[in-house]
Amino acid sequence: xxxxxxxxxxxxxxxxxxxxxxxxxxxxxxxxxxxxxxxxxxxxxxxxxxxxxxxxxxxxxxxxxxxxxxxxxxxxxxxxxxxxxxxxxxxxxxxxxxxxxxxxxxxxxxxxxxxxxxxxxxxxxxxxxxxxxxxxxxxxxxxxxxxxxxxxxxxxxxxxxxxxxxxxxxxxxxxxxxxxxxxxxxxxxxxxxxxxxxxxxxxxxxxxxxxxxxxxxxxxxxxxxxxxxxxxxxxxxxxxxxxxxxxxxxxxxxxxxxxxxxxxxxxxxxxxxxxxxxxxxxxxxxxxxxxxxxxxxxxxxxxxxxxxxxxxxxx
Amino acid sequence: xxxxxxxxxxxxxxxxxxxxxxxxxxxxxxxxxxxxxxxxxxxxxxxxxxxxxxxxxxxxxxxxxxxxxxxxxxxxxxxxxxxxxxxxxxxxxxxxxxxxxxxxxxxxxxxxxxxxxxxxxxxxxxxxxxxxxxxxxxxxxxxxxxxxxxxxxxxxxxxxxxxxxxxxxxxxxxxxxxxxxxxxxxxxxxxxxxxxxxxxxxxxxxxxxxxxxxxxxxxxxxxxxxxxxxxxxxxxxxxxxxxxxxxxxxxxxxxxxxxxxxxxxxxxxxxxxxxxxxxxxxxxxxxxxxxxxxxxxxxxxxxxxxxxxxxxxxxxxxxxxxxxxxxxxxxxxxxxxxxxxxxxxxxxxxxxxxxxxxxxxxxxxxxxxxxxxxxxxxxxxxxxxxxxxxxxxxxxxxxxxxxxxxxxxxxxxxxxxxxxxxxxxxxxxxxxxxxxxxxxxxxxxxxxxxxxxxxxxxxxxxxxxxxxxxxxxxxxxxxxxxxxxxxxxxxxxxxxxxxxxxx
Numbered sequence: 001x002x003x004x005x006x007x008x009x010x011x012x013x014x015x016x017x018x019x020x021x022x023x024x025x026x027x028x029x030x031x032x033x034x035x036x037x038x039x040x041x042x043x044x045x046x047x048x049x050x051x052x053x054x055x056x057x058x059x060x061x062x063x064x065x066x067x068x069x070x071x072x073x074x075x076x077x078x079x080x081x082x083x084x085x086x087x088x089x090x091x092x093x094x095x096x097x098x099x100x101x102x103x104x105x106x107x108x109x110x111x112x113x114x115x116x117x118x119x120x121x122x123x124x125x126x127x128x129x130x131x132x133x134x135x136x137x138x139x140x141x142x143x144x145x146x147x148x149x150x151x152x153x154x155x156x157x158x159x160x161x162x163x164x165x166x167x168x169x170x171x172x173x174x175x176x177x178x179x180x181x182x183x184x185x186x187x188x189x190x191x192x193x194x195x196x197x198x199x200x201x202x203x204x205x206x207x208x209x210x211x212x213x214x215x216x217x218x219x220x221x222x223x224x225x226x227x228x229x230x231x232x233x234x235x236x237x238x239x240x241x242x243x244x245x246x247x248x249x250x251x252x253x254x255x256x257x258x259x260x261x262x263x264x265x266x267x268x269x270x271x272x273x274x275x276x277x278x279x280x281x282x283x284x285x286x287x288x289x290x291x292x293x294x295x296x297x298x299x300x301x302x303x304x305x306x307x308x309x310x311x312x313x314x315x
Numbered sequence: 316x317x318x319x320x321x322x323x324x325x326x327x328x329x330x331x332x333x334x335x336x337x338x339x340x341x342x343x344x345x346x347x348x349x350x351x352x353x354x355x356x357x358x359x360x361x362x363x364x365x366x367x368x369x370x371x372x373x374x375x376x377x378x379x380x381x382x383x384x385x386x387x388x389x390x391x392x393x394x395x396x397x398x399x400x401x402x403x404x405x406x407x408x409x410x411x412x413x414x415x416x417x418x419x420x421x422x423x424x425x426x427x428x429x430x431x432x433x434x435x436x437x438x439x440x441x442x443x444x445x446x447x448x449x450x451x452x453x454x455x456x457x458x459x460x461x462x463x464x465x466x467x468x469x470x471x472x473x474x475x476x477x478x479x480x481x482x483x484x485x486x487x488x489x490x491x492x493x494x495x496x497x498x499x500x501x502x503x504x505x506x507x508x509x510x511x512x513x514x515x516x517x518x519x520x521x522x523x524x525x526x527x528x529x530x531x532x533x534x535x536x537x538x539x540x541x542x543x544x545x546x547x548x549x550x551x552x553x554x555x556x557x558x559x560x561x562x563x564x565x566x567x568x569x570x571x572x573x574x575x576x577x578x579x580x581x582x583x584x585x586x587x588x589x590x591x592x593x594x595x596x597x598x599x600x601x602x603x604x605x606x607x608x609x610x611x612x613x614x615x616x617x618x619x620x621x622x623x624x625x626x627x628x629x630x631x632x633x634x635x636x637x638x639x640x641x642x643x644x645x646x647x648x649x650x651x652x653x654x655x656x657x658x659x660x661x662x663x664x665x666x667x668x669x670x671x672x673x674x675x676x677x678x679x680x681x682x683x684x685x686x687x688x689x690x691x692x693x694x695x696x697x698x699x700x701x702x703x704x705x706x707x708x709x710x711x712x713x714x715x716x717x718x719x720x721x722x723x724x725x726x727x728x729x730x731x732x733x734x735x736x737x738x739x740x741x742x743x744x745x746x747x748x749x750x751x752x753x754x755x756x757x758x759x760x761x762x763x764x765x766x767x768x769x770x771x772x773x774x775x776x777x778x779x780x781x782x783x784x785x786x787x788x789x790x791x792x793x794x795x796x797x798x799x800x801x802x803x804x805x806x807x808x809x810x811x812x813x814x815x816x817x818x
Contacts, residue, residue: 032707033715038363039449040371041714042728051447082363083516084500093516149547156555164555165548166541169515262543262552264517272517275677276363277707 117200139194
């Protein structure tokens, strides 16, 4: 188990370092000058030059790269070129929205999908199964942003229960803040729940066909116990793997959903920073996202290893 | 798990989700009180920061101009120069000395006096070597700034500048204090009738009424600027009642549904945004005036305005807005005539047309216009490759690098016809005739004479067909019908809410 952990951690570090290289190189290659973006079409060249110097963009790229990576290792993510604020603070503010949003969506997704999947597996081929499968097909087919707009039209414009987007800030209290996150979380969760319900159903069906399940039934265990002790843990392995992968999709999906609901999350920060050519913010956020995804995947692997000892031996 | 139990578990899960939704949805119900004193203004883009003296983003002025910061002079709803922090001023006969008299009780929001030393600091900062002012050129004519007493500022110019008072009225010339200027990006401190309360990054900026303002106090106590970039989300936020007024609303296709809804008022006014088919005059075949004139004949402005702005916009024939004094109607100079365009191309030695590239920046009007123009030019044999670009690469390559054939952009600065006289501008246009008129303009204060000179400049640009002159961007505002006092027109990019009230 220890060797397995060390291997995962090394992969994590290597991936993060590669991510810094790729992001930096790509942003260097894309034409665009943040100082020019800031000062616009009437700017005089000497004002742009003064701003470039102020932003530290007049230094050669190896110096800037080393400064950036070195700073990050010390927990200093640099200062945003456009917002003139430390990136760490900016990102923390935005994570305070994106993480609860993704978490809420993950809970909703799992909370809807796992019972639905088990329910469908239990009545394979019957009406309930068909209904769940139809829901799944629809959930996968409907684009998230369109579903988000439908939710706004129904719950905000027609019924007036929710704001049509925006975020009051956590300082307004947990109630209003969670209320602002609920519709976006539903919009984010639905496609994931649809996929997860199908995975759960398939995994449960596969497990039900296993010989140890037949043995368990044959030795007289009640069906409830068989399901809980033998089917559920084994069916959960693929479900947990997909759930982990979905976290990455949720963070990525948040970029779109946050824009529709005007939530000031990490996705929107990234979107705006790309528009402003705010290199420091884009670099740091992308690396942070890469590290998060790799970390979550590592955690999923470790969790799966805990549930099922086989990967520990073979991986 | 027996079926019944399983079903029950499912019902509980779903019930919990719906119950949570219901509980959260039951927010406080707003009582119908007396007249509201708060306003929520919708904006498409969030300002990158809130210091108008250090950035070109229109969103900065759209939050701060006249509300939070005041320049010496300012622009009113009609586009006229009126007193700002200076209550009056005198101009010497030679046009080289401006004496400004500041308002007596003017104070910054931190309680310190706004006096002549602050004005001197602000102007010297904007024109200094370290200046990162986006309109540093506005201050280029200043030779010196003196503060003979606390309420008097004397500005001497090295050459006459007919637009000096106009430029000093821009957000870029906002008066700031040396103690607070460095932090204005995040916590702006100005002299205006509203002061900064908070900024929920990515979502809103809140301003509150400044109780110590020395001028007339606004009716509103609190103004919230909310940033909604997605067009569908803008419409939904208006319909849901989250936004009271949405100026600069550019989802033109949604205007009819608000016009039909009695709860909303739609106002369509003018802006200073001349939208042009930017043309690289130094690059073949656009260095031939016949080719540029052919393009002008090939573009059907009526179709363009209907298709892009859904009919809300005025055609232009040169680089000047129709609502300004001094405007000359030149839209008839190159009527839509594909045959004439083909003949001109043949005359220029291009009977089979040519291939070219149109590089488009992100705004929706640019993307839509670009597609239509590509189709129109194809009719006369000009094969256009449309190349959409992000804003930063567009600025770098097209605007700064002048690496383009054709592009499409609205020039939103007011009275900016002088850009055609800049030696190194991205049109690569040079005209001694035009520059001679420009020099005459700088020496002229009399407005009738100035207007005649502007007319002459417009004619020169139209005859040379420097760019494709297309249309003026409209200023559409969608708001609740009870909101009064929002600007109909946008003589500068600002949302001056100092005169807004509910009825």
